[in-house]
Amino acid sequence: MLQERRAHKDDLLRVLERPEVPLHNNGRESDIRGYGKVRQISGSSRSASGRRGRDTLASLKKTCRIRGLGKMLWLAALIRQRAAQESAARSAEAVPA
Numbered sequence: 001m002l003q004e005r006r007a008h009k010d011d012l013l014r015v016l017e018r019p020e021v022p023l024h025n026n027g028r029e030s031d032i033r034g035y036g037k038v039r040q041i042s043g044s045s046r047s048a049s050g051r052r053g054r055d056t057l058a059s060l061k062k063t064c065r066i067r068g069l070g071k072m073l074w075l076a077a078l079i080r081q082r083a084a085q086e087s088a089a090r091s092a093e094a095v096p097a
Helices: 002-008 026-044 049-069 075-093
Strands: none
Touching: 026 049
């Protein structure tokens, strides 16, 4: 067992070079936990397109959570925001010079 650790010494000590890297993978495991639950409950998909759709939505969900830092706006709020921007742009265009 000690010989195996010596063989992987460089890999094991890499954390000293990169202290920002966690010593565990709990975050990654929790990232896929939701996907596993859905697959287990639904019994997976019946078709390749169903699996592709499920995978796409799971990927979008994770991307939004990671990039948006959990601060996603509701769809209604996004629609109101876009409408206000377009209204302001139209008002600016309508003002004669």
